[in-house]
Amino acid sequence: MKKSSFGILGLGVMGKSLALNMLNNHIPISVYNRETGEEVGVVADFLKTANNTSVKGFTDLGEFVNSIETPRQILIMVKAGKVIDRVINGLLPYLEENDIIIDGGNSHYEDTAKRVAYLSEHKINFIGLGVSGGEEGALKGPSLMPGGSKESYQKIAATLEKIAAKDDDGKPCCNYIGPAGAGHFVKMVHNGIEYGDMQLLAELYALLLLTKTYEEISKLFFEWNEGELASYLLEITAKILVEKEGNENLLNLILDKAGNKGTGSWSSTVALKLGVPTTVKTTAVYARYTSSFKNERVVLAKKIDRKIKSIEPIDLVALKEAYDFARTINLQQGLQLIKTASDTYNWGLDLAEICRIWSNGCIIKSKKIVAYSKVLQQVDSLFEAKQVVSGLNKQETAITKILQNGLANRVNVPCFYEAYNYWIAMTTAQSSANLIQAQRDFFGAHRFQKIGAKEEESFHHNWSELC
Ligand code: NDP
Numbered sequence: 001m002k003k004s005s006f007g008i009l010g011l012g013v014m015g016k017s018l019a020l021n022m023l024n025n026h027i028p029i030s031v032y033n034r035e036t037g038e039e040v041g042v043v044a045d046f047l048k049t050a051n052n053t054s055v056k057g058f059t060d061l062g063e064f065v066n067s068i069e070t071p072r073q074i075l076i077m078v079k080a081g082k083v084i085d086r087v088i089n090g091l092l093p094y095l096e097e098n099d100i101i102i103d104g105g106n107s108h109y110e111d112t113a114k115r116v117a118y119l120s121e122h123k124i125n126f127i128g129l130g131v132s133g134g135e136e137g138a139l140k141g142p143s144l145m146p147g148g149s150k151e152s153y154q155k156i157a158a159t160l161e162k163i164a165a166k167d168d169d170g171k172p173c174c175n176y177i178g179p180a181g182a183g184h185f186v187k188m189v190h191n192g193i194e195y196g197d198m199q200l201l202a203e204l205y206a207l208l209l210l211t212k213t214y215e216e217i218s219k220l221f222f223e224w225n226e227g228e229l230a231s232y233l234l235e236i237t238a239k240i241l242v243e244k245e246g247n248e249n250l251l252n253l254i255l256d257k258a259g260n261k262g263t264g265s266w267s268s269t270v271a272l273k274l275g276v277p278t279t280v281k282t283t284a285v286y287a288r289y290t291s292s293f294k295n296e297r298v299v300l301a302k303k304i305d306r307k308i309k310s311i312e313p314i315d316l317v318a319l320k321e322a323y324d325f326a327r328t329i330n331l332q333q334g335l336q337l338i339k340t341a342s343d344t345y346n347w348g349l350d351l352a353e354i355c356r357i358w359s360n361g362c363i364i365k366s367k368k369i370v371a372y373s374k375v376l377q378q379v380d381s382l383f384e385a386k387q388v389v390s391g392l393n394k395q396e397t398a399i400t401k402i403l404q405n406g407l408a409n410r411v412n413v414p415c416f417y418e419a420y421n422y423w424i425a426m427t428t429a430q431s432s433a434n435l436i437q438a439q440r441d442f443f444g445a446h447r448f449q450k451i452g453a454k455e456e457e458s459f460h461h462n463w464s465e466l467c
Helices: 013-024 042-050 061-066 082-094 109-121 134-140 150-163 182-208 214-224 232-240 263-274 279-291 294-304 316-345 351-357 367-375 386-409 414-426 433-444
Strands: 006-009 029-032 055-058 073-076 100-103 125-132 143-147
Touching (some): 006 013, 013 029, 013 042, 029 061, 042 055, 073 150, 082 100, 109 182, 125 134, 182 316, 182 414, 214 316, 263 279
16 A cells, blocks of 8 residues: 555644645645544544545554654644653654654643654654644645754655745745754744734724724724735734624624633743743733633722723824834844744744744734844844834834823723833833842842943942941
């Protein structure tokens, strides 16, 4: 029997769509799903749906592995966590030297780095593959962020690049990211940026809802989406706003409590660890946490019963500029985190190429990312690009206006605040941190640096006693 060129283990939402994508690209595949899970007949159902002679289905792991040509390329598409280790250990007895295992789930990059090392002891190659685009992206062309050894990537590149989304120039939105857990790291930061972008849209919606109907807000977002601000998230938000269930706007039926699967908070935890202020996306994580305190919010809202005397109308031109401003800051913070990780772990990551990979197929794809990818070919950071800094500078008045509108109308817009605060902090040459240095030395003899002294020099002062 002719062997398949590629194997997919796990036929959940993403595994199924990626398998169909491969078949649409004429890649002969073998698929596997366990039969002991919550659902049975998953493989049989898939074979029926696919209706394609290039796919073989298995519920026996050994038969599945044996049906793939060597060196094997097997994509694991199951939930992240300990399950991945169980699946890897289940596969190991059937694998041979030089086979390549790819984890396409949202695994933590540190776990991926450990798995790369563990499997290399068994002479098996391991790739941690960030996949973005949701179910539709997986089917029609996702954005792919592979990390691990470059040699292993080169062996799977043809397949991944075939199924990936294509950028404006027809190049695949997939390229080697870097060693160890670099691919999953970049996917994690992508998700963090996604949290920030989503929350900014939610804040716009809250501000606009004071004076506009869902239909009017949707129309405005569709208009913005025609220009420089075009993005996947803006477009789906414009659609969501006019979605109905029966005669009712669906949004009126959805509870105002946002959940999360953890990648946003991972991204913020890593940012804290690496000392990078990623305040917009971290605030977006907090906004979701705050939303989950629904009962408390309802009780407190009744207690304070504060009425806004008259609604301050919003300046739509300023709002559009403020949105552009905050989105740029959110992206810049995410890219700074990637750059710091790259320097810390010696990964040699290419920010321009990462933005290019994000330019299509993924949830944060946008016209701006395409533009910023080109900017980053010339400079190392968006803050080194004259046109970006002068654009943000011009937009400062707009963001100030929007924050004032939020204050006047008592609308919670935390991510807009954080974008503004970060910009002010980053563009203030003399900060108040000299006082922090002094306080630390006063109570803890932590020493301080002095203006004009060598960077490695530190000082302690014999502070006056408290009266
Ligand atoms: P699903 O929940 O739809 O599917 C999970 C799959 O994992 C199922 O095939 C399930 O099998 C299998 N599975 C679960 N536990 C085990 C186990 N112990 N042994 C073997 N197989 C197991 O998940 P998704 O397809 O949505 O997600 C898969 C991965 O991709 C996750 O890491 C997710 O974070 C990531 N991802 C998801 C995206 C999305 O939009 N959904 C986007 C990008 C990444 P069974 O049917 O038998 O339960």
